[in-house]
Amino acid sequence: MAYLIFSLSLLLIYIGLAQMLHVQFGLLGVPNFGVVGFWGLGMYSVGVMKVQLDMSFVDSMVLTAALVAVVSYVLGALILRLERQAILCATIAFSAIIALLAVTEKWMTMGVVGLGTIRQPFRIFGLEEILFFFFLLVLIIGVQVYLLKLHKSRLGRLMVAIRDNEELAASLGKNTFRVKIIAFTLTCTIMGVLGGLSAPLNQFLTPNMIVPSITFAVWISLVLGGKEHALGAMLGVFVTFGLFDILIETYAPVSPQFAVLVPNIKLFLYGALLVGVLVYRPKGFLGQSSKADEVLAVLGHGIAIIGSELCEAKNAISKGVDRALNGRKTEDDA
Amino acid sequence: MLEVKNLHSGYGDVEVLHDISFIVENEIFAVLGANGSGKTTLLKTLSKLLPVSSGSIAWMGDDVTQTAAFDLTGRGVAYVPQEHNVFPDLSVAENLSLGALVGERSKKERLEEVFELFPRLAERTGQLAGSLSGGEGQMLAVGRALMQDPKIIFLDEPSAGLSPMFVDILFERIANTRTNRGVAIVLAEQNALKTLEIADRVLVLSLGEMHLLKDAKNLDRNELMEAYHI
Ligand SMILES: Nc1ncnc2c1ncn2[C@@H]1O[C@H](COP(=O)(O)OP(=O)(O)O)[C@@H](O)[C@H]1O
Ligand SMILES: [Mg+2]
Numbered sequence: 001m002a003y004l005i006f007s008l009s010l011l012l013i014y015i016g017l018a019q020m021l022h023v024q025f026g027l028l029g030v031p032n033f034g035v036v037g038f039w040g041l042g043m044y045s046v047g048v049m050k051v052q053l054d055m056s057f058v059d060s061m062v063l064t065a066a067l068v069a070v071v072s073y074v075l076g077a078l079i080l081r082l083e084r085q086a087i088l089c090a091t092i093a094f095s096a097i098i099a100l101l102a103v104t105e106k107w108m109t110m111g112v113v114g115l116g117t118i119r120q121p122f123r124i125f126g127l128e129e130i131l132f133f134f135f136l137l138v139l140i141i142g143v144q145v146y147l148l149k150l151h152k153s154r155l156g157r158l159m160v161a162i163r164d165n166e167e168l169a170a171s172l173g174k175n176t177f178r179v180k181i182i183a184f185t186l187t188c189t190i191m192g193v194l195g196g197l198s199a200p201l202n203q204f205l206t207p208n209m210i211v212p213s214i215t216f217a218v219w220i221s222l223v224l225g226g227k228e229h230a231l232g233a234m235l236g237v238f239v240t241f242g243l244f245d246i247l248i249e250t251y252a253p254v255s256p257q258f259a260v261l262v263p264n265i266k267l268f269l270y271g272a273l274l275v276g277v278l279v280y281r282p283k284g285f286l287g288q289s290s291k292a293d294e295v296l297a298v299l300g301h302g303i304a305i306i307g308s309e310l311c312e313a314k315n316a317i318s319k320g321v322d323r324a325l326n327g328r329k330t331e332d333d334a
Numbered sequence: 335m336l337e338v339k340n341l342h343s344g345y346g347d348v349e350v351l352h353d354i355s356f357i358v359e360n361e362i363f364a365v366l367g368a369n370g371s372g373k374t375t376l377l378k379t380l381s382k383l384l385p386v387s388s389g390s391i392a393w394m395g396d397d398v399t400q401t402a403a404f405d406l407t408g409r410g411v412a413y414v415p416q417e418h419n420v421f422p423d424l425s426v427a428e429n430l431s432l433g434a435l436v437g438e439r440s441k442k443e444r445l446e447e448v449f450e451l452f453p454r455l456a457e458r459t460g461q462l463a464g465s466l467s468g469g470e471g472q473m474l475a476v477g478r479a480l481m482q483d484p485k486i487i488f489l490d491e492p493s494a495g496l497s498p499m500f501v502d503i504l505f506e507r508i509a510n511t512r513t514n515r516g517v518a519i520v521l522a523e524q525n526a527l528k529t530l531e532i533a534d535r536v537l538v539l540s541l542g543e544m545h546l547l548k549d550a551k552n553l554d555r556n557e558l559m560e561a562y563h564i
Contacts, residue, residue: 164424
């Protein structure tokens, strides 16, 4: 039960990240490939403030939001005028820097030793996790309601116009750069806040939590669900994280010898789903038409996942068979 | 209204326009010239989507040489690019309503006027702009510019790629806009003969230089040919 609540809370965090990426990439066309950087910065910021400085949860969240806002505003001012490919590289670099700082700045982060313990903010014995889950749920539903409104608003249309053709949008009479940098700063800050909320969820922080696969998971969810649709982020996270990480990994009935295979099979199915969706619904479950180049890029990613999982699965199978037959540990496990 | 003095501009270090000077009053001002002569570069510079390297642009008495593009739009300048002049992922209605981000009058009033001028757009309000035909797309682009209630429109080769029938309709509507709504139009075109039917004055560019600036009425065809081919 506790594990389920934890997983569902994490699912909500992923939905939030995908919702923010939807605004950045789906609406504005800003390809933020550093999602994990903003999330990780927020998470570590709350961790350091709570553990090292003994601040209250609310204070640390407010200060964290301010910190991430300043960082993303400066980053945005530097990169948002660049071409899309350059923005993509710059944001990847940003998240790599954050991951590195978590390792090297030991005086704050404790480095690879890890930082903890960060307690739940709601101190009601036995109900802490569940209250936190509902708090996240309300937050995510609130964001979703706002997104549905945004799609019907003038601001939403202006964002799509900027994505479609920024030069033409500049002649509509609004400062397009201002729209971009405000939206980028706000959405990155919320990613940071989601990171801050992940700190008490994880309780113990280590630098290897800030891995690019989180960015990819958010991207794939959004692309699968439909990056331009207001509900795409939510649907995408349900079919990826929800279906595979929670349902299959936790509840698939497998005998203990082959349990080791589950993560591989999960990723294999995941890749197959990605390829299938992109072949038959190139703009995601909720998308309409198709744009060949983006589809190909993500399709390549899906095939790569399948390929690497096949290799992994082969190893895992031989290991599993070995274990089942000999009833002893292989060298790898030792 | 619009006064351009010794204008130089281009892309980065490459200068494309050399020493261009002219004044546009409330008229249809045609910019003619062969492919690559600098028409698009001129219109982009006038809309401030390209920086001015030297010289000046004044609009309604104010120096706007360094003004940002979006600011100019607020002052009654509309621009219709040659290509990619609609937002393909938005519907016809959404494209038009983006035109109404500036200006005072109600959106409804403006929409009615645009639909009166281009009834075909009224039939397709829900359709995505990316799926319109070339002619309909051109109408939408001009319609969106009109939604801005502009005092001047920079119109870049609206006839490119259109069937002659569409060109006739479009040019008639352009002339009509000028007469009925008092909007000045700077019209860049390759289609010289068609343009001369509606233009008041003509500027001919060749290799980024001015080769002719004259009233359209007393323009001799040989003179025009000569200016084109230098
Ligand atoms: N983005 C650009 N970068 C560099 N040179 C350009 C660019 N666009 C156009 N040019 C050059 O500027 C000149 C004028 O082009 P343009 O203004 O498009 O002419 P026109 O609209 O009359 O056909 C051409 O020589 C063209 O090669
Ligand atoms: Mg041109």
